[in-house]
Amino acid sequence: MFTFSFLGPLLSPYSQTQVFKGLGLMTKDYASAIYNTELRYTVQEGEKFGAAERAQFLLAMGKNQTDFSVGADSYAYVPLGEGSYLLMKLNPIAEALLGNLRSLTGQALEPAFVQAFDKAFKAKEEFFSVGGIDYRIVQKGKTSQVATIDDVALATLNVFDAYLKENEPLVNSFDFRLASTRAIADKETTFKEQDLTFNLIDEDGLFTVVDDKGTNIAEVSNIIVNPLEQSLFLEVDFKKAIREAIANREDKVNYTEANGNVVEYVINRVNTNYYIKTLVPTELIRIYEAPSSEHPLGLDNNGMDVMTRLMYGGRVSLLVGFVVIFIELFIGVIVGGVSGYFGNWVDTSLMRLVDLFNSIPFYPMVLIFGSVMDALEVPPMTRIFLLMAILGLLGWTGVARVVRGQILSLREQDFMVATEATGIRTSRRIFRHLVPNVMPLLIVQATAGLGGIIISEATLGFLGLGVKYPLASWGSIINVASDAYVMTNFWFMWLPAGSLILLTVLGFNFVGDGLRDAFDPKMKR
Structure with missing residues (x-):
């Protein structure tokens, strides 16, 4: 596990914050349409x-x-x-x-x-x-x-759209619009304007004006079709296709562009507005991509390599475990050693302090600190160190009680009487003679406690109160399993992280059991 977490990132070609992108299709609002209600x-x-x-x-x-x-x-x-x-x-x-x-x-x-x-x-x-x-x-x-x-x-209420730019002066003129409007009102199929004859083709309320040579001149309709971006230009044929689809209550249009490509447009109605959407090629983040030769464990919900983040996440989880254990041992040995050696009112005062820390609800307090750090927007790296300090300050009491109990039984033995008779100062008696005799038990307890600390960090990461994006920890990686859809469809997002947590905790527990058996005199008989 150490090799995977600390040497793995050196060999990985990716970083833990590298986002992978690719060309894909995305639904994009292209145009809008509405029945005209203003003259x-x-x-x-x-x-x-x-x-x-x-x-x-x-x-x-x-x-x-x-x-x-x-x-x-x-x-x-x-x-x-x-x-x-x-x-x-x-x-x-x-x-x-x-x-x-x-x-x-x-x-x-x-x-x-x-x-x-x-x-x-x-x-x-x-x-x-x-x-x-x-x-x-x-x-x-x-x-x-x-x-x-x-x-x-x-x-x-009708809108006039000229097919060609050179026909716009004609189509926008008062006489042309009046003549065509009269022809529509009188249900005529032809009308004259400027000594020219125009044909009027009625397609279920959508009218096409054609000259005597069969060339399309204009479209007349009471449906306004406009692009959603000023940089886009909509062909009159496209507007006609959209209008026909809306009039026929269709929700899709297959439009053939000038280059021969057939593009599908989807029409969504929202109250009186119609929104035309299409799939356009764009650069997308490759999220939830299945495992491949390039990415053995796939890509996560942010488009990052899962295996690389597991490596970096292992660094954080293991580092948190060892640093927290060190803080617990450091505080616990000092408090327990002083309490057990001096006894009397010193022992009573320090044990009441231990009781005070034991009375603090662990997870509610950690959740409160996590929420405060969220509110203060603490940087991810700073958050890791604060998290280690909080876990260490709330978890040293067990070590202090173990050290106190052992020192109470050791201080009356002959070697301690000899150290007192030789005039060795008190601090040297505690830390050079008493604590080393307690050290085997502390090693066993520390090894066994590493698994619990890693689980605590993973729990906080799962709840979103541990290590924050873009840094990774096994707990924050497995957080995606809170979504039932992700858990059931993308196993590679949470199963590897859960397996690593399981193996690491089991490993430290086995090591702790082995050390306990090795230091237990009864097991040597």
Whole structure:
């Protein structure tokens, strides 16, 4: 065990804190999607439709009114299918009171205009046309105003995505969006804009605009698809595939990229949001890797070599055991030797001190010290020395009682009477004549106690109060067995450490039994 723990790390090609990484696949958030619930505005070039106008428009919609005013300007809107509205500015040119129509511009009204107005007014129609110009009749109390109509803006829930960058000016223009929105509302398959004919393909509410040559121009949908990182650019075909999957309530999409690779995307719905995830190659820590020729006992939950950490952990566990035993022997021999030699009130006082330390609950006190060190964030190396000191200070009482008992029986023997008669000073009598006679028993007790100390250190490490990461001890290594899944699926994480603790404790116990038999005179008969 000493060879494994102290020479092994010198031969190991790895360090106890070396983390092994490898290329693997990791689920990564790629994009998000949501059904659009906020109107998006496209304003006619040269016109104004700002925040004040939009607020009044939404207010009018809430009141179920078809017209509204902002300052001296009057506006009206008409629905274009579901979730789309054409916003118009009204320019009054005439008004009628009790059927008498008069001009507001100072120009005479043409008979054809008056005739068309009378016909629409009697039929209670809001719109009429004269000479290719559209007019609207707006009722304001008892007065009816006639106004020309100027298209100002388009408000829609649909999102327009251009396939090619050179088509963005066209797709983002007011006229194109208005024409396509009207075609969608009227369920038409074609529309014209800028002397060009476009075809409209309806795919269950997702619309593709195609030119007369069959080239895809734009996608129109009320589902917004955006990348989660600004550095990413989403192809329109990818957005279309995601939208189709969401519309069809699918949770996976196999998308073929431009280079021919087929990538699987997973769609997770969280309330009204849809998150698109994919597996991307990335450098991952190789955790819970099974034993191999490179790593005979595999890799742990931190991606570190288990065998190397067992070697370094053995150093710590054995070092803690020997140092704690030394502290116990040092304090116990002094207290027990002085108490047994002097007797009387000295013996009584020191034994009451022993009783006081014996009354301290060992594990609760050690747990308290461990929690305090956690709170103070004590460095791992400092923690080891403090742990050894605490274990030693709490465990010396047994040695003191053994030494006291032996010295009580030895101090009245002839050789001690001779040392007193020759005038040897007291300290020399105790430590040069009495203690050496007790030493065989102390060696036996120390050897047998090493196993208990190693188990105590392993218990504290298992509870997370012993040696801390990144340093290793057998107890902290076996701590992973607190997870039932790890214990049942990754035996190489805890079984070797448990076996080393078992073998070490058994070994020291056997050595202790052998030494006891060797020093026992009765066994020599």
